[in-house]
Amino acid sequence: MKTLLFGRHGDSVYTNVYPDLTSEGERTMAETALEMHTILGNCSEIEIIASPQPRAQGSADIIAREFGYSREVGIEPHIRCNDIFDEQMKVSPWKGYGEGEDLLRSYETHPDFESGEKLERRSEVQRRFAWYLDSLGGNLIRDGLMDVTIHITHFEVLWRLARIISPIGRPLGNGEFIEIKLWSYVPLQVEMNFRDCSVSLTCAKLSHILNQP
Secondary structure: OEEEEEEEOOOOOOOOOOOOOOHHHHHHHHHHHHHHHHHHOOOOOEEEEEOOOHHHHHHHHHHHHHHOOOOOOEEOHHHOOOOEOOHHHHHOOOOOOOOHHHHHHHHHHOOHHHHOOOEOOHHHHHHHHHHHHHHHHHHHHOOOOOOEEEEEEOHHHHHHHHHHHOOOOOOOOOOOEEEEEEEEOOOEEEEEEEOOEEEEEEEOOHHHHHHOO
């Protein structure tokens, strides 16, 4: 069995200056690391990967520290947040879309986030996430995956997967993570866990987990 963890970064002030975490964000990520460790137990084969954004790297480094991870945290561009095209939006990207959970719900549904005018389309972020999932599936078949791979990424990447597993309730919060267990190679036997919800399925490609109703 292989385990993939996909977590959202800690609370950030969005300066894009490493580690770009508030004190609350740092505390949350330390708690997240403890929760991950409780789930995983004493696993010797672990890889930690982060989005290129400083808030994700800062969060991943806290996970690495708490796990005693001696290697350098990997960087994966396919799990970055939206690319922003509008210069004004780069300064205040979410202005006018609410705050907190209201903002996250706006991202899930508002047409502005799919127009592609000011920032990368919501669907395009999911497309590259799907590509990355399939690359992990290919590595699994070639026996190129560690027993555990921990990813630190963004709400924009994980929102749909979180909703598939747990369709009711608040949006994915800072420091929360999704657990994916891969039980066999061809076809893939997948178990996904988030909060108190679990989904099991069989699929030909790992990206098919994003196609669930």
